[in-house]
Amino acid sequence: MIDCYTWMTDNGYKARMVLEETGLEHKIHPINLREKAQMTPEFMKISPGHKIPAIVDNNGPGGAKITIAESGAILKYCAEKAGKFYPTDGAARAKVDHWLFYGSATFTTLAQQFGHWTIRSPVKAPVAQEFYEANMRDMLGILDKHLASSEYMGGAYSIADMTMYPDVHQHGVNDIGLKDYPHLKRWHDAIEARPAIQKAWGPFPS
Numbered sequence: 001m002i003d004c005y006t007w008m009t010d011n012g013y014k015a016r017m018v019l020e021e022t023g024l025e026h027k028i029h030p031i032n033l034r035e036k037a038q039m040t041p042e043f044m045k046i047s048p049g050h051k052i053p054a055i056v057d058n059n060g061p062g063g064a065k066i067t068i069a070e071s072g073a074i075l076k077y078c079a080e081k082a083g084k085f086y087p088t089d090g091a092a093r094a095k096v097d098h099w100l101f102y103g104s105a106t107f108t109t110l111a112q113q114f115g116h117w118t119i120r121s122p123v124k125a126p127v128a129q130e131f132y133e134a135n136m137r138d139m140l141g142i143l144d145k146h147l148a149s150s151e152y153m154g155g156a157y158s159i160a161d162m163t164m165y166p167d168v169h170q171h172g173v174n175d176i177g178l179k180d181y182p183h184l185k186r187w188h189d190a191i192e193a194r195p196a197i198q199k200a201w202g203p204f205p206s
Contacts, residue, residue, distance in 0.1 A: 002026040002078075005046060006053040007033050010108055010166035011071040013200060015053035017162045018075050020196035022082035026055075030204045057081070072104030075159040085158045096154035103153075103163030107143075110135045111167035119175065133176075140172055144181035152187065165191050169201075 004019060004026050006012040019026045031037045031052050038050045047054035047069040055074055060066035068077055079086035087093045114132040117125060143164065146153065153160040168188050172178055178185040191197055 001058050003029060003056040003058070004053060005029045005031050005043065005055070007031050007038075009033070009052065010111065010170060011051075012053050013166040014071040014162055015055065015074050016200035017165070017197060018078045018085070018159060020200040021162070021194075022078050022084050024078055024082055028205050070104075071108075072100060072163060075100065075104075075162055079159045085162070087154075087156070087158070092155060096158045096160045099153040099160035100158075100163055103160065107139055107164060108167055110139060111171050114171060115175075136171060136176060140168070140176065140178075140181050140184060143168070143187075144184040147183035147187045157191075161187075161191060165197070 002019065002024055004015050006015050006028065007030060016028065031043060033052070037043060038047070038052055043054075044050050046056060046067055049069060051069055053071055053074055054067065054069040055077075056065065056067050057077075058065050068074055076086065087096060110132065113128075114136040117128040117132050143153075152158065153164060165188070168178075168184065169192070172181070172184065173188065178188065
């Protein structure tokens with residue numbers, strides 16, 4: 001059983017997506033960021049950097065209980081544990097890693113800044129808004145160009161797609177729109193239609 005501590009954020013959805021897609025037995029524990037639940041001593045024993053998502057696998061390698069934070073690490077760990085969505089072939093894995101790390105380190109990081117300065121911040125800072133919107137549009141263009149010749153980010157559907165999807169869905173679809181990015185829209189709509197993704201983006205289990 002994997003205990004997953006998460007919330008309704010881009011990174012938070014990544015953990016739910018990989019758990020639903022892999023079918024690993026898990027339980028969702030909502031960590032309400034609005035109530036600063038991530039700052040409690042109990043949660044910080046699981047995630048010292050007070051970040052969600054975090055997982056506790058009660059049956060990790062060799063039967064050990066292990067804790068993992070950081071969405072990219074969680075995606076990789078769950079995919080390897082299940083033997084799904086992360087290729088074993090070295091060349092194919094390198095391609096997935098390329099986009100997995102781009103999604104985790106660059107795309108989501110800049111997308112979060114776009115969301116903060118253009119959507120959530122009560123302080124209007126036009127220079128920051130223009131900068132991060134330009135970055136967001138540039139990244140959407142990079143993904144669209146890549147997907148013109150590839151069905152999914154790493155070839156076959158994988159954790160590379162799972163790391164990109166939440167910000168494309170939240171900011172690409174809802175804030176900017178995908179009419180100028182037809183290949184990215186095709187990719188987004190194909191992933192959105194997957195039953196596991198629909199479940200992962202649904203209400204928290206009661």
